[in-house]
Amino acid sequence: MVTDPHVTTPIERIHPLQGIGGLLGVEFRIWFPLRAVFLVAAGLIVFGVMYAPWSAASSPSVDPGFGFLFFGFLSVWSAVLLISAVSLSEGAVLGEINRGTAGWLVAMPIRRASVIMAKFTAAAVGYALIIFATGGLVYPILAGAVDSGGTGYLAWEVTEVTQSPIGMWGRFANLPDFGPYLGMLAAIWATVVFVIAAMMLLGAFLRSRTAVFGLGMMLVGAIVGSAIVGGTSVSATPAGAVRAVLQIAWGNDAALLVPIVSSLLLSLVVLGAAVWFFDRRELA
């Protein structure tokens, strides 16, 4: 331990995730603020694009159906998040291997597992903030849309949200309470986390970024496809998490806990495999 503030000494102990602190700092700078702000903005744009025509179509006498807006937004937004997870993670491991940065890092006293864990953790935290921030911003507008039947939303929302931001949430048939709504966001996040873990594994295993991207997109397609046609057989998978979100958005009951927990556990297994492969990967 160094006591003299003017002296540096060689490190004496190696931790199980040696070097992860510095690497997390580097990875968080990639995610915040630019990438996070961009993805929150993308989510809000998706919502705006769906909300504007819905708002224009509805009037006190014509209700185009709140389910259309809520279900449609969550479907499209989830797909955008999953595709963005593939796009932003495809070069996270393999790109650094090909550039030589990974070799430079592990030639230092940095554990290889730390490289994978830092990238995964930063992406998982980044998406958590992106999903909950976007979802939180959208919720009051959704709530206003349900209450007013499609007209005068903005004026209503400003008044309602500022005067009673919590009290209004339980009053609308098709919009879940804020607690279950957060559960829906958590299910979307768990699915994205699984995709990120899978991208780490593909990057640690494959040698072509095109192959990593292609297989990542196929994985997203398989998750979305299984969520639509898989029924209850996929409930304990990431596809089950997406399915539960869409079921609730459509007004049906669905359990969120099992798919969230199982998706996260599955992510850890896939991440473990990614670390195992990266540990054995030649970084010349």
Place this chain on the structure above:
Amino acid sequence: MTAAIETRSLRKRYRRVEALRGVDFEVPEGSVCGFLGPNGAGKSTTMEILMGLIAPSAGWASILGDDLDGDGLLTRSRVGYLPQDPSFFPRAKVRSILRFVARRYLDGSSAALNVRVDETLDLVGLTDLASRKVKALSGGELRRLGIGQAIIGDPELLILDEPSVGLDPEGRHQVLTLLDRLKEHMTIFYSSHILDDVERIADHIVVIDRGEIVEQGAMDRYLGGRGVYQVTLAGGNGDGVLRSLGREPWVDTVAPLGGQEWRIETPDRAVAESRLMRFLVESDGARVVALRPAYRSLEDLYMELVGGVDGD
């Protein structure tokens, strides 16, 4: 003398290509060891195995007395490494890169680490570029940053893969001067194609060709410290000049080669190089037409060993 690096029967196979075919060598602790060989001979592969970037197909190696079998993190904390094509975070600034690396190797307060970063920037001549982003650096500047990050942790062993590549003559001179200073404090193992540089600062060489060590040992063993020269004089009193040269205490023999040429042997090359030309120029009665070394240079040795065939 203990070995800073030791390898035994080290092999590396890439599908049909055998990059290393049973490499055995030692780098003595405290030495400056030049690692020589043509392109594709296996220099970078050997260094990458030593740094744990790739695994050997067979064989054994140790660094600073520790086998490479374990994770080697504590050992690596005592080793600085410059890869052949260094790649850093492209958007980071020069100072941030050095600070990041310093944090990996050293414990200390933020102020102490900043001092260390400043010292390193000064050593590698990058103080003026400390705030520049890595992606805006030239090839030579990038290599100097590579050397800086290799030495910032004050390593016991420095492994440098072609430290002078891409540097202009001034940059090359800076690197040589830097290595000359560092050799007092650490073992240096470095590969290079610039044989004059190796001859100037290395005291030990390892020569590899087609994945096999073809020669290794102390530089003196091959080149010795003697100075042997061939001189051609013009003018009427060449014999007289050479006779008086033969009486100098720092000269062993002066022998005529026929015509106006003589062979001069001295016991100490460094002394001869500082005195011989001045003696000849200041002597009356003969004019120096040519003076060239006749001893075996590192380049001669290298060409004998690898036959001048480039592996690429």
